[in-house]
Amino acid sequence: MKKPYADSTLRRKYKETGIPQETIDTIAAYLHACAAFYYAVEVDDIKSILQDQGHIFLGDVEKLLPIFERDDRLPFVLVNDQELFHDGVDKLWLISEDYLCKLNPECTEDDLHRFVFDESYEGPAPLMEDWDRFFALEEQMRGKQKYVPSNILLYAQDGYCEDTPQATAMLAFLKGKVNQPELALLTILETIKDVNIPMTKAIPTALEIIGYAPKGMAEIQKFTDLFTDLSNNTRMPSNRGFTPNELFTPGLPKSLSFGPGIQEALRSGALNGEELKKSVFGQEWPAELKNNILSEIDRALKPGEEKWVGGTLVKGPKIGPNDPCPCGSGKKYKKCCGKKD
Numbered sequence: 001m002k003k004p005y006a007d008s009t010l011r012r013k014y015k016e017t018g019i020p021q022e023t024i025d026t027i028a029a030y031l032h033a034c035a036a037f038y039y040a041v042e043v044d045d046i047k048s049i050l051q052d053q054g055h056i057f058l059g060d061v062e063k064l065l066p067i068f069e070r071d072d073r074l075p076f077v078l079v080n081d082q083e084l085f086h087d088g089v090d091k092l093w094l095i096s097e098d099y100l101c102k103l104n105p106e107c108t109e110d111d112l113h114r115f116v117f118d119e120s121y122e123g124p125a126p127l128m129e130d131w132d133r134f135f136a137l138e139e140q141m142r143g144k145q146k147y148v149p150s151n152i153l154l155y156a157q158d159g160y161c162e163d164t165p166q167a168t169a170m171l172a173f174l175k176g177k178v179n180q181p182e183l184a185l186l187t188i189l190e191t192i193k194d195v196n197i198p199m200t201k202a203i204p205t206a207l208e209i210i211g212y213a214p215k216g217m218a219e220i221q222k223f224t225d226l227f228t229d230l231s232n233n234t235r236m237p238s239n240r241g242f243t244p245n246e247l248f249t250p251g252l253p254k255s256l257s258f259g260p261g262i263q264e265a266l267r268s269g270a271l272n273g274e275e276l277k278k279s280v281f282g283q284e285w286p287a288e289l290k291n292n293i294l295s296e297i298d299r300a301l302k303p304g305e306e307k308w309v310g311g312t313l314v315k316g317p318k319i320g321p322n323d324p325c326p327c328g329s330g331k332k333y334k335k336c337c338g339k340k341d
Contacts, residue, residue, distance in 0.1 A: 002070040003070070008056055009070075010071055013067045014067060017060075023056075023060060026059065027050070028064075028068070029057060030053065031046075031068070031094055032076055033074035033152045033153050034049065034155075035077075035095060037149065037241065038094075038128070038146075039096050039137055039193070039256070040099070041146075041240075042091050042094070042235070043065065043093070043094050044092070045146060046094065049152060066277045075096070076094055076097055077100055078093070078095075079092070080092055080093075099137075100131075100133065101128065102128060104124050104134070107123070111124060133194075137195050138292040139239050143240050144240045144242075145242075146241060147240060147242045148241070155177065161189065166234075169226055171239060173187050173222065173226055174210075178210055187206065187209050188227065189234060189269055191205055192227075192230065193237055193238075199300070203223075203224060207223075220264030231244065231262070259298045263299075267301065273297050273304075280293050321334035321336050
């Protein structure tokens with residue numbers, strides 16, 4: 001990442017562009033909103049969003065990007081593709097600073113107090129950049145289409161949460177059970193969206209972070225049901241803005257990632273994986289989408305062991321010609337998906 005400019009240099013650089021301060025603030029707000037919604041996105045991929053705003057000119061955006069790269073006061077980070085992957089590709093990434101940073105384990109509570117109140121503090125910074133989170137997210141969203149909210153600027157607001165029935169239901173449940181239920185809801189949503197939290201640990205991780213211990217099995221089941229429903233209807237950065245449930249509606253991307261709710265349901269048996277595979281095979285969807293969904297099912301059921309490619313199962317046990325076809329059709333493999341082999 002490029003070295004930040006001093007405040008005096010930033011003031012001079014912004015003034016030299018000749019762009020009104022109101023326009024600079026508006027463009028920064030849109031970039032903030034895109035970073036907050038997607039967590040990480042190539043700048044070229046969101047220029048159409050900016051261009052759709054009649055009062056924003058891409059020429060102004062191009063002038064401001066090199067300055068934004070050096071402005072560490074902004075709630076987002078701009079970093080060149082070559083700095084990340086060293087692949088010679090000249091692309092600029094927009095990344096949410098909130099997503100990129102994590103607590104520095106070397107920073108104690110005393111350090112944190114002195115960082116806030118002592119201007120002469122020179123100890124460890126309370127936050128540190130975690131590039132593993134970016135690389136994990138980039139891998140999951142690679143090659144997927146992009147969903148664009150009708151009013152993406154809303155996501156530039158601190159603490160903004162899309163008003164969905166699932167979010168409303170979870171908030172109603174949390175009231176009276178935790179302090180600051182609105183903050184707890186946002187924390188749960190962040191847990192759901194974090195690709196670095198194992199799916200099997202999403203619910204216990206969320207409970208631990210918000211400091212809530214359900215009382216009795218009925219309360220545990222209620223929270224689990226609400227969490228699962230919220231997961232399935234949350235716009236996931238790993239899906240470039242699509243919800244897991246939108247996977248099964250027309251006009252969707254060619255590939256998507258299952259949220260923790262669907263994965264938990266598959267592993268627990270609440271959602272029958274074999275029946276789901278049969279349903280997928282019966283749909284008139286593009287082969288690429290079918291294979292992606294089948295891969296997601298197998299990844300949930302047996303992580304790292306099986307994957308569907310071209311209608312056949314690979315990286316798993318060898319399938320004999322007379323074995324039942326793993327697609328669940330009831331036919332022998334050689335008379336079903338094995339025909340093409």
